[in-house]
Amino acid sequence: MLSGKTAIVTGGSRGIGKSIAIELAKQGANVVVNYAGNEQKAQEVVEEIERLGVQSIKVQADVANEEQVKEMIKQTIDSFGRVDILVNNAGITRDNLLMRMKETEFDQVINTNLKGVFMCTKAVTRQMMKQRSGRIINVASIVGVSGNPGQANYVAAKAGVIGLTKTTAKELASRNILVNAIAPGFISTDMTDQLTDEQKEGMLSLIPLAKFGQPEDVAKVVRFLASDDANYITGQTIHIDGGMVM
Amino acid sequence: MADVFDRVKEIIVDKLDVDESKVTLEASFKEDLDADSLDVVELVMELEDEFDMEIADEEAEKINTVGDAVDYINNLQG
């Protein structure tokens, strides 16, 4: 379905990003696995992808660092000649009550989760405009739609990503670059493992489908948005949350 | 001089799909050549590739006419 295409997945070394990277590879795409510090994990994903019979490279880059992001895009084009799909997935949490939240906690999350999306999008747009085609899929979060106590920084960033998605979709539509966001609910990964059992039970009671999502549940929606089946969808935010927010 | 203008003209005709005769040094991209903001950004990208240079965003924003682009390139190469 995606053979001959090149995808970049930021934060592709673990969790949801890893699952997305593998799903796109299964569809035949060559995949660039971006990571921040965890080279070992990134290498494992690259090897798993190569076993699927497509090509993969890992690239370390802080998504909020313009130079590093430019270098990542350059390496991608040097290796594969094009960029068809960008999945802005890299993200972090620094949870705290607003009254206790430090400026650094706010800034770190905005930098990685919001500015990172801006940087990577800006950097791939040149190539996608030349190609007259491209797909950008931004991983937001359901809390960016609903709000969530203890996550002022994270929610602000994710709501920002949804707004950025809509604007980018409008700016680039004439060049056949489609931009959408996904808003996962509670997905079992390292990120959500940090929560206490009490917090997890509290979340569970809010989910109509009464279970947590798996990274694969998210990856399959990304696969759809990256495919020709989604040719007429842009600027949308797709909820993948077991019905948590309607 | 003419050389740069000719190469710039060729790119404009190709990218904006306009008649060659309309591409004069005085022609404004947006007013006379029917380009929108994104077209201008794209043109600048093409010029960067053609002339193997980088035009900073602040400089690119000052390029409004064909002559602006030609001058910019000539100054850089001169």
Ligand SMILES: NC(=O)c1ccc[n+]([C@@H]2O[C@H](COP(=O)([O-])OP(=O)(O)OC[C@H]3O[C@@H](n4cnc5c(N)ncnc54)[C@H](OP(=O)(O)O)[C@@H]3O)[C@@H](O)[C@H]2O)c1
């Ligand atoms: N899990 C959920 O329930 C849930 C729900 C809604 C939305 N999301 C969103 O889904 C995305 C992935 O979450 P996850 O749960 O899979 O997280 P995760 O397991 O903690 O993985 C985070 C990934 O992002 C990378 N990363 C972190 N900071 C980076 C930076 N500055 N530059 C480049 N890469 C960076 C990490 O690389 P290293 O391995 O090198 O550290 C890792 O690959 C995030 O945007 C998150 O906000 C998650």
